[in-house]
Amino acid sequence: MTAAIFLVAAVAMIIAVAGRRDIAVALLSVSFIASVLWLYHHMTDPLALSL
């Protein structure tokens, strides 16, 4: 999954450099949303904190 996120971000950057800003930002949005979902997926371990 992280490989796909990196790949989509890289493609977005290349498209941005090529001059298609809107497509690049759309792709980056997909990458960002996937990243947030993936972070949530991995935030499963309870923290060893107590007050």
Added chain:
Amino acid sequence: MTALIRFGNALGAAGLALVLLIALVLQFLLRELPCPLCNLQRIAFVLCGFGFLLNLRYGAQPAHYGITLLGALFGLAASGRQVLLHIVPGTGAYGSSIFGMHYYTWALLLFLAVIAGVTVLMLVAGSGRFDHPRSDALAEAQFAGFARFAAWFLIVMTLANAINSFVLCGPIDCSGDPEGYWLFRLF
């Protein structure tokens, strides 16, 4: 875009690419595999760099800085989470420490530095004076030298991380504490 702001954005993009390069080099030198949260922090550096890249290619705009700040906030969440996992004495740590701090602590400080850097760049730009090149041809013409190098450096490091992540984790999920490369275990 003033030369100073353009240089600041190029420095930001190149600096983030350098962070990704150092992380990869240390991964192979120290033979320490990145955990899922570590990879997410690398993704956050890429997201931060994307905003700088857009500024270099299309001129400095608030929306581009917004993307960088969003990436930094995401990075703070990922690195902050990992710091909290190990903050209690006796709960161990992940990976080696570099100059007295672990990778995730360095990452947390770097994301704060990105926010500080963007703040300075926006202050230098001043209110209402963001640069919008009149045509894409003009914007592309200004996208040269160090700015172009920084952008492509960031793109190459993002692609390198995509390959590294695929070799390490495969197409789906990575182990919380990876002990080997997924691709090499196939053969």
